[in-house]
Amino acid sequence: MTGFWALLKRDLTLAVREGSALGTALGFYLVVVAMLPLGLGPDLKLLSRIAPGVLWIALLLAALLSLPRMFEADHEDGSLEVMATAPLPLELAVAAKALAHWISTGIPLALMAPVLGLMLNLDITLTPALVGTMLAGTPAISFLGSVGAALTLKARRGGLLLALLVLPLYIPTLIFGISAIGFASLGQDGLSASLLILLAISVASVAAAPLASAAALRLQMS
Amino acid sequence: MDLGPHAAFIWASYAAFAAIIGLLIGWTLLDGWRQAKALADADRRGLKRRSDRTANQGQKTS
Amino acid sequence: MKSMQTLTQRLANPTRFMELSRAILPWIAAGAALFIAYAMYLVFFVAPPDYQQGETVKIMYIHVPSAWLALMGYSIIALSSFGLLVFRHPLADVSAKAAAPIGAAFTLAALITGSLWGKPMWGTYWVWDARLTSVLILFFLYLGLIALRSSLEDEALAGKLTAVLALVGVAILPIIKFSVDWWNTLHQPSTGFTSSVDPSMRTPLLLSAIGFTLLFIALHLKGMQNEILRRRVKTLRLAEIERGDRAFSERVE
Numbered sequence: 001m002t003g004f005w006a007l008l009k010r011d012l013t014l015a016v017r018e019g020s021a022l023g024t025a026l027g028f029y030l031v032v033v034a035m036l037p038l039g040l041g042p043d044l045k046l047l048s049r050i051a052p053g054v055l056w057i058a059l060l061l062a063a064l065l066s067l068p069r070m071f072e073a074d075h076e077d078g079s080l081e082v083m084a085t086a087p088l089p090l091e092l093a094v095a096a097k098a099l100a101h102w103i104s105t106g107i108p109l110a111l112m113a114p115v116l117g118l119m120l121n122l123d124i125t126l127t128p129a130l131v132g133t134m135l136a137g138t139p140a141i142s143f144l145g146s147v148g149a150a151l152t153l154k155a156r157r158g159g160l161l162l163a164l165l166v167l168p169l170y171i172p173t174l175i176f177g178i179s180a181i182g183f184a185s186l187g188q189d190g191l192s193a194s195l196l197i198l199l200a201i202s203v204a205s206v207a208a209a210p211l212a213s214a215a216a217l218r219l220q221m222s
Numbered sequence: 223m224d225l226g227p228h229a230a231f232i233w234a235s236y237a238a239f240a241a242i243i244g245l246l247i248g249w250t251l252l253d254g255w256r257q258a259k260a261l262a263d264a265d266r267r268g269l270k271r272r273s274d275r276t277a278n279q280g281q282k283t284s
Numbered sequence: 285m286k287s288m289q290t291l292t293q294r295l296a297n298p299t300r301f302m303e304l305s306r307a308i309l310p311w312i313a314a315g316a317a318l319f320i321a322y323a324m325y326l327v328f329f330v331a332p333p334d335y336q337q338g339e340t341v342k343i344m345y346i347h348v349p350s351a352w353l354a355l356m357g358y359s360i361i362a363l364s365s366f367g368l369l370v371f372r373h374p375l376a377d378v379s380a381k382a383a384a385p386i387g388a389a390f391t392l393a394a395l396i397t398g399s400l401w402g403k404p405m406w407g408t409y410w411v412w413d414a415r416l417t418s419v420l421i422l423f424f425l426y427l428g429l430i431a432l433r434s435s436l437e438d439e440a441l442a443g444k445l446t447a448v449l450a451l452v453g454v455a456i457l458p459i460i461k462f463s464v465d466w467w468n469t470l471h472q473p474s475t476g477f478t479s480s481v482d483p484s485m486r487t488p489l490l491l492s493a494i495g496f497t498l499l500f501i502a503l504h505l506k507g508m509q510n511e512i513l514r515r516r517v518k519t520l521r522l523a524e525i526e527r528g529d530r531a532f533s534e535r536v537e
Contacts, residue, residue, distance in 0.1 A: 147452055151445050155435040165428045165449065168421050169456055172463035179467065201459065212452050215369075219444045226339040228404040235400035239346045239393050243499070246389045250506050257513035264520040 003088035004096050011100035014073075021066055025105055026112055029062040033116045044121040051120035052130060052181040055113045059134065060170050063141050066105045067166065068159050070097055070149040071217065084221045090214040098146040098210065106138030129184035129191065133177040136195060139202040143209035144169045150216035172201050297374050298512045305505045313502040319495030326488035334485070343401040345489055349496040350394035351415075354422055356500065357387020361429065362454045365447030375508070377443035378515075380450065381433065382507030386500060388426035394419050414468035418461050425453045 015021065036054055037047055074080040074097075083093045113134055114127045122130070148166035152158040180194035327345045334341035360383040367376035398416050399409045410416070429446055436442035 151432060151449055152435070154438075154441070155432065156437075157435055161428075161431055161435050164424070164431055168424045168428065168460070169452070171421060172456075172459045175463040175467045204459075208455065212448055216445055216448050219441060219448070226333065228338065228340045231400045231404050232339060232342050235343045235397040236346065238396045238400070239350070242389050242393045242396070246386060246503060250503055250510065254506055254510045254513070257510050257517065260517045261513050261520075264517050264524070267524070 003086065004092050007083075007088070007093055007096040008100050011097055012104060015100065015104035021069060022104060022108055025062045025066045026108060028065055029058055029109055029112060030116065032058040032061060033119060037120070048121040048123060051117055051122035052126070052185075053178055054120060055116060055122070055130065056134070056174055056177050058116075059109050059113060059138075060141065060167070060174065062109055063105055063138070063145065064163055064166060066101070067145040067149045067162055068152070070101055070146055071153050072149075075153055080217065081221060084218060090217060091210040094146055094150070094213045094217065095143075095206070095210040098143045098206075098213070101145070102139050102142035106142050107135065110134035110138055123185065126181060126185055129181050133180045133195060133198060136198045136202060137173045137177045140173045140198075140205040141170060143202075143205040144173075146213040147209050147216065150213040150220075153217070154220055173198065176201065298378070298515075301375055302509060302512060305509060309502060309505050309509075312498055312505070316495050316498035316502055319491055319498060321495075323488050323492035323495050326491065331488050332484055337405065340401060340404045341485065343397055344485070345492045346496075347394060347397040347401055348489060349493040350390045350397060351419060352493060353496060353500050354387060354391035354394050354419060356497070357383050357390060358422065358425070358450075358453070358457075360504070361387065361450050365450040368443060368447045369451070377440075377447070378508050378511045379504070380447060381443065382504055382511050384426060384429050384433070386503050386507065388423065388430065390496075390500070391419060391423045391426055395423060412468070414465050417464050417468070421460055421464070422457070425457070429453075 033054060040046060040050075071080060074083070084090050086093070110131055113130055114122075117127065117130060118124075145166055148162045148169070151165060152162045155161050176194050176198040180191055180198060183191040183194055323345065327342055331342070331345075333339045361380045364376045364380035364383065367373045368380065395416070398419070402411050402413075402416070403409050429450060432449055433442045433446045436445065
């Protein structure tokens with residue numbers, strides 16, 4: 001397990017030191033959300049109605065943007081080969097990297113969402129629900145994303161392909177994230193049910209996705 | 223045949239279906255023909271090459 | 285000599301498949317043609333119009349088999365992927381590769397016929413109905429499988445990675461279906477697409493489903509044959525290059 005924490009710490013340190021990746025993701029998030037009123041017109045009522053969906057979808061796209069980097073650098077400098085032969089199972093190594101991705105990208109994006117919500121005239125009382133669902137759902141985004149990143153490691157046009165492969169996998173997360181916010185806005189108690197399902201999806205992704213990612217990586221090592 | 227007020231939709235869906243499945247069948251048959259031809263080509267060339275080589279070796283030993 | 289042996293090993297099992305499939309393919313194709321022709325005769329000259337939907341119900345006879353074959357195609361890919369990853373069966377990858385475009389074509393057919401059925405029924409070409417949406421997502425998964433395979437140079441690796449993706453898809457498809465159904469009940473209480481099928485329509489529908497399933501199998505077998513031939517050509521060309529290299533080095537020595 002010490003290997004797991006060491007790898008997590010290394011990835012987080014790298015993410016902090018580079019910083020530009022997170023900056024790019026946050027900047028992308030801001031730009032996409034800002035484009036929307038420009039495309040739809042500044043109708044505040046409309047914007048506040050569609051704000052949760054817009055914030056969620058833009059978050060998915062911003063997270064998607066940072067996925068190809070998950071294994072790329074380690075593949076290029078050969079440390080991925082070392083991880084494949086290290087005593088720490090590759091599944092756990094992948095989990096550490098995905099967890100690092102969640103902490104360094106998923107959480108900052110989720111925390112930025114309420115600020116962007118202000119720009120879209122999102123009902124301020126929905127902010128806890130918005131951030132809560134995003135924090136509950138983004139682990140699934142990082143872990144399912146690791147599968148896509150592993151599968152497209154050696155592919156041509158990797159980034160575009162990654163989007164095609166991974167976005168359908170995000171549909172359950174998106175649907176339950178949005179429905180939880182919807183329930184919160186109506187003041188119904190469906191919120192807890194949706195949130196629980198969302199958490200269940202995240203837990204299942206955390207448990208199962210590293211198996212697929214590690215299998216995909218192993219196939220490309222030999 | 224009278225297919226009622228929505229005949230156009232019925233014909234359109236059957237036409238689209240026939241086009242997709244027809245293209246699929248056509249592409250599969252064409253591909254099969256192409257592969258068979260490529261294999262025959264390779265076979266012929268492979269035989270020639272081998273005979274080429276044995277002929278060369280024959281010259282070498284003589 | 286060693287390379288020759290692996291070459292024959294590589295051809296051994298597929299060779300038997302080629303013989304067998306060549307023997308049965310004409311019969312399956314003929315059966316498909318017969319069933320489809322008879323089903324179409326019944327659809328256009330015998331089957332009555334639906335009391336609610338009128339003649340538009342005729343679209344059902346191609347829409348429902350397409351949707352069924354879209355699912356069957358994905359099941360074939362999933363089973364083949366399992367066979368490839370677990371048992372390393374040489375034909376499994378050929379089967380998965382050949383099934384993908386056929387399944388995708390039937391999925392597309394289900395979407396288009398469903399959309400054309402929806403216009404007279406619902407008044408718009410596209411309704412975000414739970415079933416249509418699920419089929420659309422299935423289509424995305426097919427596209428992902430085809431795109432991933434075509435984006436990798438190494439064909440053996442491409443096959444295995446695509447198999448991993450196919451199995452991930454199988455794991456997540458039920459969850460997607462569940463979430464789409466949930467989402468649909470939230471936003472659209474009823475779509476009114478659930479009328480039970482009258483017995484007079486059941487026979488043509490069944491015959492049509494059998495006919496197109498046979499067609500799917502015939503296309504799948506033919507596609508597998510094509511793929512095997514393609515791989516043979518490739519091995520022969522590689523062997524030719526190897527031989528050329530060897531002849532060259534012999535001459536240099």
